[in-house]
Amino acid sequence: MRLRADFTRREVVRPEDYEWRSSPASGVDRMMLDRIGEEVARATTIVRFAPNSAFDPHTHGGGEEYLVLEGVFSDEFGDYPAGTYVRNPIGTRHTPRIGPEGATILVKLCQFDENDTEQKVIDTRTAQFQPGRAPGVSELLLHDVPGERVRMVRFAPGARLDTADKATSEEIFVVEGVLEDDTGRCPAGTWLRSPDGAGKSRGSQDGCLLYVKTGHLPV
Incomplete structure (x- = not known):
C-alpha cells in the first residue's frame, strides 16, 4: 500500500x-x-x-x-x-x-x-513549556537528533507566528483547539505535512496545541 x-x-x-x-x-x-x-x-x-x-x-x-x-x-x-x-x-x-x-x-x-x-x-501535560519564537507561542522540546526535531507548540488565544523563512520539512497534528493557516481552519484532529514548512504564517484565534515534527521527511 x-x-x-x-x-x-x-x-x-x-x-x-x-x-x-x-x-x-x-x-x-x-x-x-x-x-x-x-x-x-x-x-x-x-x-x-x-x-x-x-x-x-x-x-x-x-x-x-x-x-x-x-x-x-x-x-x-x-x-x-x-x-x-x-x-x-x-x-x-x-x-x-x-x-x-x-x-x-x-x-x-x-x-x-x-x-x-x-x-x-x-508527560506533556505537566512538563514546563518555554517561550517560543513569537509572543503568545510556547514550546516543549520532546526530541532533538540530527534529521529530526519534535516539539509540542502552544498558541495562546490571538497568537500568530510568521513561518515565511522556514525551508525544512514539517509535520503537524492539531491536538487541541483550532489552528489557522493558509489552508484555512484546522480543528483538533487535523494532520498537515509539508516538504518545505507550510504556510507563510499561522495563528489561532482561540488558542491551540500542536504536535510538530521538523526536518525529517525523506525528500
Whole structure:
C-alpha cells in the first residue's frame, strides 16, 4: 500500500476526511494518514482502541513513536494517559492492553534512525513549556537528533507566528483547539505535512496545541 507517499507534496487531512479501517486486532481501528507497506509499514496513523481491547506482543523493527490523544494507553511497562509522548526505539518489544476508558493515539512506525536509541516517556501535560519564537507561542522540546526535531507548540488565544523563512520539512497534528493557516481552519484532529514548512504564517484565534515534527521527511 502507498498512501500519501509522495513526500514532495503538501497534504492536509481534517477530521471530516477520516476513513476508519479495522485492524487485524479486534476492537482496534485505524485512520491511516500516510503509509508505505502492508501490515509492516512506514506509517503515520491514528489508532483507536475500544475499551478493554488488546494487541498481540510485537517488536518494533523500525521503532515506534506515539502521542496519547484520548483515554489511557497501557502495556506491561506502565499506563500512559492522554498527553503522554513515548518513543520506543528499534528492537523494543511490548504488549499493548487497554483499560475500560479505551484510548486513541497518534503513532509513527518505522521512522527511526538506527543510531537513535533513546527510549523516553514524557508527560506533556505537566512538563514546563518555554517561550517560543513569537509572543503568545510556547514550546516543549520532546526530541532533538540530527534529521529530526519534535516539539509540542502552544498558541495562546490571538497568537500568530510568521513561518515565511522556514525551508525544512514539517509535520503537524492539531491536538487541541483550532489552528489557522493558509489552508484555512484546522480543528483538533487535523494532520498537515509539508516538504518545505507550510504556510507563510499561522495563528489561532482561540488558542491551540500542536504536535510538530521538523526536518525529517525523506525528500
